[in-house]
Amino acid sequence: MTQVERQAWDVVVIGAGGAGLRAAIEAREQGMRCAVICKSLFGKAHTVMAEGGIAASMGNVNAGDNWQVHFRDTMRGGKFLNHWRMAELHAQEAPDRVWELETWGALFDRTPDGRISQRNFGGHEYPRLAHVGDRTGLELIRTLQQKIVSLQQEDKAETGDYEARLKVFQECTVTRIVKDAAGERVAGVFGYERESGRFFAIEAPAVVLATGGIGKSFKVTSNSWEYTGDGHALALLAGAPLINMEFVQFHPTGMVWPPSVKGILVTESVRGDGGVLRNSDGKRFMFDYIPDVFKEKYAQSEDEGDRWYEDPDHNRRPPELLPRDEVARAINAEVKAGRGSPHGGVFLDVSTRMPAEVITRRLPSMHHQFKELADVDITAEPMEVGPTCHYVMGGVDVDPDTAAASGVPGLFAAGEVAGGMHGSNRLGGNSLSDLLVFGRRAGLHAARYAQETAASGTRPVPDDAQLDLAAAEALRPFSAEDVEVPSAVSAGSAGSAAEQPPSPAENPYTLHQELQQTMNDLVGIIRRAGEMEDALHRLAALRVRARRAGVEGHRQFNPGWHLAIDLRNMLLVSECVARAALERTESRGGHTRDDYPEMDREWRRVNLVCRLSDPSAGLAAPTDPGRGQIRLERRETPPIRPDLLNLFEKDELVKYLTDEELTQ
Numbered sequence: 001m002t003q004v005e006r007q008a009w010d011v012v013v014i015g016a017g018g019a020g021l022r023a024a025i026e027a028r029e030q031g032m033r034c035a036v037i038c039k040s041l042f043g044k045a046h047t048v049m050a051e052g053g054i055a056a057s058m059g060n061v062n063a064g065d066n067w068q069v070h071f072r073d074t075m076r077g078g079k080f081l082n083h084w085r086m087a088e089l090h091a092q093e094a095p096d097r098v099w100e101l102e103t104w105g106a107l108f109d110r111t112p113d114g115r116i117s118q119r120n121f122g123g124h125e126y127p128r129l130a131h132v133g134d135r136t137g138l139e140l141i142r143t144l145q146q147k148i149v150s151l152q153q154e155d156k157a158e159t160g161d162y163e164a165r166l167k168v169f170q171e172c173t174v175t176r177i178v179k180d181a182a183g184e185r186v187a188g189v190f191g192y193e194r195e196s197g198r199f200f201a202i203e204a205p206a207v208v209l210a211t212g213g214i215g216k217s218f219k220v221t222s223n224s225w226e227y228t229g230d231g232h233a234l235a236l237l238a239g240a241p242l243i244n245m246e247f248v249q250f251h252p253t254g255m256v257w258p259p260s261v262k263g264i265l266v267t268e269s270v271r272g273d274g275g276v277l278r279n280s281d282g283k284r285f286m287f288d289y290i291p292d293v294f295k296e297k298y299a300q301s302e303d304e305g306d307r308w309y310e311d312p313d314h315n316r317r318p319p320e321l322l323p324r325d326e327v328a329r330a331i332n333a334e335v336k337a338g339r340g341s342p343h344g345g346v347f348l349d350v351s352t353r354m355p356a357e358v359i360t361r362r363l364p365s366m367h368h369q370f371k372e373l374a375d376v377d378i379t380a381e382p383m384e385v386g387p388t389c390h391y392v393m394g395g396v397d398v399d400p401d402t403a404a405a406s407g408v409p410g411l412f413a414a415g416e417v418a419g420g421m422h423g424s425n426r427l428g429g430n431s432l433s434d435l436l437v438f439g440r441r442a443g444l445h446a447a448r449y450a451q452e453t454a455a456s457g458t459r460p461v462p463d464d465a466q467l468d469l470a471a472a473e474a475l476r477p478f479s480a481e482d483v484e485v486p487s488a489v490s491a492g493s494a495g496s497a498a499e500q501p502p503s504p505a506e507n508p509y510t511l512h513q514e515l516q517q518t519m520n521d522l523v524g525i526i527r528r529a530g531e532m533e534d535a536l537h538r539l540a541a542l543r544v545r546a547r548r549a550g551v552e553g554h555r556q557f558n559p560g561w562h563l564a565i566d567l568r569n570m571l572l573v574s575e576c577v578a579r580a581a582l583e584r585t586e587s588r589g590g591h592t593r594d595d596y597p598e599m600d601r602e603w604r605r606v607n608l609v610c611r612l613s614d615p616s617a618g619l620a621a622p623t624d625p626g627r628g629q630i631r632l633e634r635r636e637t638p639p640i641r642p643d644l645l646n647l648f649e650k651d652e653l654v655k656y657l658t659d660e661e662l663t664q
């Protein structure tokens with residue numbers, strides 16, 4: 001078989017964003033030898049792009065804040081579909097994780113009296129986002145990297161080797177979780193080095209998925225190239241289910257012009273710091289879009305909204321700060337009604353709201369981004385913005401306390417790849433805190449699990465047959481023309497299996513584009529049953545064609561090969577999103593159905609669970625790739641603990657819970 005380099009570690013963390021690095025630090029501090037693998041350069045994870053801040057109820061700017069208020073806001077933002085225990089742990093532990101970062105060298109912006117400053121963000125009742133200008137993610141990653149280097153220095157002093165207990169394998173892509181010969185426990189991972197194309201296997205009893213999101217399955221997105229849903233797909237293929245996959249967040253404000261930068265994020269801090277949204281008539285239209293469930297909490301006039309920035313205790317917040325799903329839908333509706341900006345967005349203005357000096361100090365990246373990419377000076381003119389695919393609420397079904405993936409011993413997940421925490425919609429700032437809270441927990445419990453296997457002498461060994469199949473799967477794009485494909489695929493349907501003359505290999509880049517366009521057009525911000533059914537047909541056809549995604553040349557420096565490999569993951573997660581979105585016949589959070597516009601309390605009790613339809617196929621290629629690969633199950637959401645329900649007024653709960661739940 002193809003040469004595979006092998007190493008043995010205690011814990012493998014896939015992903016070097018906030019969740020992965022926090023997990024790795026914890027595993028190493030528990031005494032485990034930990035390997036971190038990342039697709040891009042160390043330090044270039046998605047987390048580094050986070051702009052607005054990290055949500056934690058430290059109460060530095062408004063003493064009224066505490067974890068209970070944060071918990072309430074998070075549940076409201078997720079329209080009560082969040083796993084309550086995750087939302088509770090997150091709200092309780094986020095302040096400690098922020099303090100911890102400062103003890104490791106982070107330096108957040110300060111209040112005048114020297115405390116960590118906190119800014120307003122959509123859906124948060126109080127100013128809650130600790131921040132470093134609009135470059136918070138950069139500071140977070142820089143600090144975690146610095147902590148890793150300091151641990152490596154300790155290891156060097158003790159063992160003579162910097163990488164004795166903590167090693168980063170950068171520019172390496174994992175393509176498979178490998179199990180033991182019984183196919184039960186996780187035993188390691190298989191992957192390739194992106195530059196050389198060399199294969200490697202790392203044996204480890206515990207693997208933490210921290211691979212981020214799926215945004216690259218959509219055409220207009222704030223996400224960068226790594227977000228191809230790898231961790232979601234790796235979990236599915238290893239036998240772990242995904243939940244909440246119908247909930248994809250479309251951030252209301254991405255750049256819309258010029259076309260080359262369409263989708264790049266315009267941080268919510270612009271609105272948090274006073275930016276307003278206007279349509280082509282100059283109207284602040286968000287006042288027309290306050291939904292009933294939020295009516296009492298938001299200003300009813302521009303004057304009240306403006307006064308809130310100075311006197312939040314006696315005024316209500318402006319509706320520009322509604323949760324993201326509400327604002328994205330409102331912008332979409334304005335553009336559709338013909339009141340959009342010249343390039344198909346709406347106007348976001350800070351220039352008339354703050355002095356130029358304040359704008360450049362508080363929003364330096366936004367000022368730079370618009371000047372460089374669109375030749376717009378945001379201190380003097382409004383920005384044009386529109387919705388962009390930003391974040392996936394759905395992910396690996398995990399145990400809230402331990403981050404263990406359900407049903408697969410040895411597999412853990414944290415950060416954007418994990419599901420449950422944010423329910424149907426994530427509040428801004430709640431991701432960075434999620435990464436640290438659950439990254440730490442995943443690292444801790446992965447380390448404990450690895451310790452237990454070592455203590456009991458039951459360390460699993462990767463199955464060689466699985467490694468061989470993983471290598472063969474990765475090599476397939478080099479012999480794509482040999483793959484037989486059922487016919488009728490080129491006509492856009494995967495239905496028939498009749499033989500046709502061999503067709504040439506497919507271009508992986510073209511397949512990526514067609515997939516992204518399909519998801520954008522048919523499973524995007526506003527969804528309809530017919531369109532989603534159409535999307536599922538197209539995905540089936542793409543899946544068949546992807547079997548013939550071919551590349552020329554060698555494994556060295558071959559980006560076309562990397563694209564071909566990513567396709568499997570993108571197709572799997574896209575099918576999850578489309579199937580779950582079709583099944584959920586209501587509108588909630590990030591999932592908006594044109595044909596079912598109301599939120600339905602009965603659906604709050606349901607989690608849609610995605611599993612591989614033929615788990616026994618394991619590593620073997622699907623016999624009929626035209627058939628769906630995902631099976632949906634309905635699962636009842638766990639009942640919310642009564643003391644947590646008591647944090648809400650009954651009048652509010654009535655909007656979300658069924659009569660039966662309220663009686664109980």
Ligand code: FAD
Nearest residue numbers: 015016017019039046047050052053174212415416431432
């Ligand atoms: P990432 O940081 O994306 O890390 C994923 C890692 O996995 C990377 O190292 C990647 O290389 C690696 N990886 C992926 N697949 C593989 C594979 N197959 N093999 C090996 N490695 C792999 N959230 C907030 O809370 N506040 C904000 O202000 C904020 N601003 C944002 C701004 C932008 C522009 C964007 C895009 C997001 C923002 N978010 C914000 C969301 C937040 O940044 C992300 O949800 C979060 O950073 C995800 O972190 P993570 O650790 O889960 O994954």
